[in-house]
Amino acid sequence: MGDMSANLTQLETAARAAAVALHGYRVDVDVRDAADPGVLTFPVVSEIELTGSEDTWVDFIGASVESVTVDGEPREVAYDGARIALTGLPGRRCVVRVQATALYSRTGEGLHRFVDPVDGETYLYTQYEPADARRVFPNLEQPDLRAPFTFSLTGPQRWWLGSNQPEASREVIADGVVRVEFEATRPLSTYITCLCAGPYRRAVDTWEGMELGLLCRRSLATYLDADELFRLTREGMAWFTTNFGPYPWGTKYDQIFVPEYNLGAMENPGLVTFTEAYLFRSPATPAQLQARANTLVHEMSHMWFGDLVTCRWWGDLWLKESFAEFMGSHVSVEANGFGDGWVNFATGRKVGAYQADSMPTTHPVVAQIDDLEAAKTNFDRITYSKGSAALTQLVHYVGLDTFLAGARRYFAAHAFGSATLQEFVAALDAETDRDLSGWIGAWLETSGHDTLRPLISTDPDGVIDRLAVERISHDGASRPHATTVGSYSLRDGRLELVARQTLVIDGDTTEVDVLVGEPRPDLVLVNDLDHTFASVALDEPGRAVLLGHIGDLEPLGRAVAWTALWTELRAGKLTAAQFVGAVLDAGETKSGLLSAVLGWALTAVTRYTPDSEVDVLGDRWRDGARRALLTAEAGSAAQLLWAKAYLKAAAFAAEDVSWLLAEGAVPGLQTSVDLTWLAWETLATQGAATDDELDAVLATDDTAAGRVARLRCWAAQPDPEVKEKAWRRAHEVGGETNDHVDALLAGFNALGQASLRAPFAGRYFESLNETWHVHPIEIAMRLVRGGFPDDHEAGASWLAANPSAPRTLRRLVLEGVYESQIAAKAKGAATRRPGLPNLGD
Template sequence: MSVLTRDEAQTRAQLLDVHRYRVDLDLTTGDETFESTSTVRFTARAAGDTFVELKPATLHSATLDGAPLDPAALDGNRLPLSLTEGEHELRVTATMRYSRTGEGMHRFTDPTDGESYVYTQLFMEDVQRVFAAFDQPDLKAVFEVAVTAPDDWTVLANGITERQPDGTWKAAPTPLLSTYFVCVAAGPWHSVRTEHAGLPFGIHCRRSLAPHLDADADEILAVTKACYDRYHEKFDEPYPFDSYDQAFVPEFNAGAMENPGLVTFRDEFVFRSAVTVTERQTRAMVIAHEMAHMWFGDLVTLRWWDDIWLNESFAEYMGYQTVNEACSDLFPDTWIDFGVTRKAWGYEADQRPSTHPVAPDPEAVPDTASALLNFDGISYAKGASALRQLVTWLGEKDFLAGINIHFKRHKFGNATLADFIDNLAAATDRDVHGWAEQWLRTTGVDTLTPRLDGEGLHWNLTVDRAGTRPHRISVGVYDRDPSGDLVLREHRELDVPQDAPAALTGPRPALVVLNDGDLTYTKLRFDEVSAESALRGLSRVPDPLTRAVVWNALRDQVRDGDLAPADHLAVAGAHLAEETELALVQGVLAFARHQIADRYGPADQRPAALATISGIARALLRRTEDGEAPGLRLTAVRAFVDSATTPDKIASWLDEGTVHGGPELDPELRWRILARLAVLGATDEAAIAAELERDPSATGREGAARCRAALPDPEAKAAAWSALFDSDDLSNYLFTATAQGFWQPEQADLVSEYVPRFYEAAVALGDRRGPAMAEAAGRYAFPAYAVDADSLALGERHLADTPMIPALRRKLVDQLDDLRRALKVREG
């Protein structure tokens, strides 16, 4: 299949003005395929040759202005068109394949009740898996969608849908949309509906999840309404569509997708087991993120994929900020969780060979395949961090004024980075263009380090910068009181680079924290005194966001080889059991468990690392026996299970169905325990089958696949490997679960023979099943446990010598760089 190049898109956009699509889908023709007819009305501005995209199982017919086209002319995914100047109508009828990879029209049958569901995910170039289209973002059109579905199904779409007398479902015509925003979700949905601000709102899920959606419906709708109202306070343009539906769909690859009027979410956000408040906060942030796209992305859309960061960075920033403002009664400070989890994603991506500017040069995104690689921590987390710094530097009033200019000038159209910067510049006297060049067109992470000079009660603070970007930061100056607590003396706003050192009045501070408040994007280091205070007194720092900044600095020091992994674990052991901020506990424990224990620490020190993590978990369990902090307790239970080196305690929990003192084991905890028991060789196929009978849900199937792949048995490993790479039967989610179970550090000798087999198998899989599965193979099936020079050399040879699709190549570049870093940390 040919990917669309930027040059081809520009040429086609100059030739065509697309007006309207009529899309008719018949979903009643079986489990493997569906019927698709698209009728496209458009104008050719001049005579010329072009093409329409389609990826059919069978192309039945195509007519241009009533004249038949030869179906045999379809070349890969392109049907050529020779046009005269003027109005045209193209009609294409085809049989299309359902997907099991989360691309195109994905079909899923729920093992709990046998009900089937379908939904579209048409991002970037997958609309052609569903209907014929001029598939690029700057050929917007009105869409009319009609769907024939089984009698007991409900059909959702971008506009309000109604069942017609003939049984088909018809959606209201949309405003002008890009092709990749068209969405259909059909099945026997369980729905909760309401109205807000004069519009119909709905949330939808599989019938088997109905009790869990109902339990959370009030919270989900409250968040949705609060964010909707807050955006109307921020934005001058009203919500541009006729309804707001949110469908929680199975086996979804992303977190969510911003289809206008019908946002699709992965249905793990319908929680069927206990979760922490930070997990609920994440769901709220994703709701806010996708709603922000209704304006930035849907109302105003990028012209080409080099500006995808504009969509994602803006929505990421607005998602966290708006939940912080509109839902503060439900959730703590969202920026703590952003700093601990999302921002780390950006820092890591920005230090790999695959890094790129937040706003890449258009020439660096020559086609859709290369554009797909930019959905990473830079486009999301670094971009959102840059926008947060921009708001700090510019002021929120001027920032929102510029955004509203942007919406007004480009609504229902397309815009570029240059348009965005021009519109921001129209609202301020500051040099936004210069800021953009320094922040958006460069790569890498700056590092800021404080330097204190003086004596007695007079000290000067100089911020040394390794890097090139300007920063506006808040500096926290802390003293130690007689009890040992670190007490804030002052916050000092500084611009870096400085015109002159900042004068501090008073004794030498015990701790100086640059970027206190986490308003810029940079790595941090400490002066010698502050470093000692941070290591000894982290739990005595009063503000949780400041503690997050310090923890992040320590994490970066480990990754850069400036702090020994064992020392980081020692700090965690000394301070984490006293931590009250849940996001910090979760983030630090996750780094300790998956990076330090499994990768950064020497293999012979892994048992001691796991023992330290288990000790932290036990201390948190003791601290939470009174039931006052259920989120902390749940986090501690999870950490204890994941770090268990002997099976007795967690096996007793599974047998008894509860942790002593709570909680009782729900499905998530039962599968988590069983997976760890499988790794430790303390369970078997019979126990896994019994648990699957107890929980025959889709999540249960994934849990069973993960457990079976984790069994320390040669036959189990061979069966798992065959399921992953020798057939295409696994759906995207079952593939991921199987891959997650396969590689285990405890089973290094057992799986060593598969390490050299991975690369050839992954390349063949990517060629057969496409970018989504290739990315899953590179992320989850990569032998990350094998932190050794031979594994690195093997991977580098394949990367140099083996052709592979771009999605897999990018993932392997990142994995091998992470492996290279882990080796360097281990070597000290």
């Protein structure tokens, strides 16, 4: 990973794009021996048709390169493990043929190989973004060098063999072995090509003459709710083709759920890959179903924005992802009928963006991406969620119809090519009279976000003589905010909306005249419909009212209010005890909101509470969660979420949870496989589960997910020897798959075991540089983030002592330091506010 020849830069790829004209690829991949665990490699032949006269290179990260020819003429193989030198090109159209040997992957990068423990079957899939196609076949790996691809795949005859395009021909080449050639693609970037192979189950439907496919492993076929997924697909296709134009990628649209996946999904045209986490083995909440729909239409929107028109370089990565993130929420609401789409966005993805945008490592939405390592870490909440929030502002600024018309103009102008932000803005400019130059600069080319705060003054009788919104810019930017201001008053013990004003905040203060001359409301909530991206400040009276009445607000207002309270907790303006009390008292029932605030409350207890108070607050949170579980509506999503919250709380504030494993222990609560594993993880964390007991649970669920859960339980045990073994296994080079590394780190970091982890802090920092250089980046990032000890001083010391460490590694450590400082600040603020409020019996 530390090899500079593997870390492509923008400057050198721009030079290659100027020197080489790319015409097409023919790629042959042979995976006939993939089911043999002793076979670690596979042969590949890549024929690249191009025109060029300058010396250049072909990208390939594999085991070996056997031969290179140009128009059949052998060339010397000059290969450094990442690049194949290409010299003496004839200056005319020619074919470069590379015969090589590639490596199967266990990290979710390149061609990932998975063996299903249920039936021993082998499954393969590819994942490339931003630059891992070179782990499968030799190519020119950069997004702006697009070309048609003709793939052929050799594998077992009984397997499903798939790619971006439909099968064109099939030839039996040996007993039980076939070679399938696929139809040629339209011009594609390397990173959105795709190959999948294995005994996948495939369900089929049609839409407007197009074949729709859904695929998953055989052992998961019972969880493939094809009717619902096809519904979402048909509705999404209808919306996008109506608003964007005809589907540009041919006659089939496969969506395949794959194991040990690093992402939520990937927008390969005609063969979209999804994580198997979207095949629910246990009852799914409405928020989980909406999140899946969101992802499905997010990837579908990429068929136009990102695939039909691709970013020229990864600095414009945000453009396709922000666009798709916006479309995921919008279309899941407008076409798929998930009314809570924007509510879930507000307390899910958007809160992560606020936190990322508050860190010292924040960056503009339009980021400077010099190389691939920087691109890899910029698949973050700034790129996705802040960018999406900015696009939401842009939609409010120019209007939805204008925005969609600009998108259609952009697609038409740059179809099957690459483009930049400037070209997208030019397409919008042609459809609107608004001046976008100032908006682009303020929203996309600056980092950080504003705080919006109500300013209220009254006369001696409590009548408002001035109501305004103050915009506090923390970075000097002048961002306009098209938003709303809601005013709420207590009536008969409930908080009700009195008035709402829509306005554009474009100065340091903006007047709100709707309630001038009226009695002062109990709460003024800026941005109460969540139209903009800004921190919302609360005044003291409003904060006090919210803590006891947040449940009275409408869902979108609650999302904004919960986010404001969470932000104030992290800023030290609110104690963990106050926040936990609000969560217990609110009676929240919206599954997206409830899932978010339950997670925040657990963090408040375990990380933001002073040591002297943590036992008391931990017990109260656990007891409150148990009460909420037992009083929730039978069979509701809230009941399930409170059950999970109780189990996690009991892992920290130890209590025997075995009673919950009995069928019918809580009327209406299904003791599902996932809930069962969570209960056993709690028992394991307490040291109350033996290996024999955990093995017995595994025997009832000996699946890939079951084995991952069993590994988490093992690593969660409060045993120094187990922690040592878990640490070693997670850090062994080439030792564990991506999912197993996650499980080991999750168990290692089990709640309430800080003293057991303390001895590893020194080892973590001593080995950081080695960890970064010896592991693939996917594993290295997990180890750096998941192993960071809660010690901001040690982290700061390491940063000071390692100024020349790789930028991406320093960024991850700096983020760990920041979060540790946030925890320390929150604890300190609570310590300065003595007394723990009564959270109820």
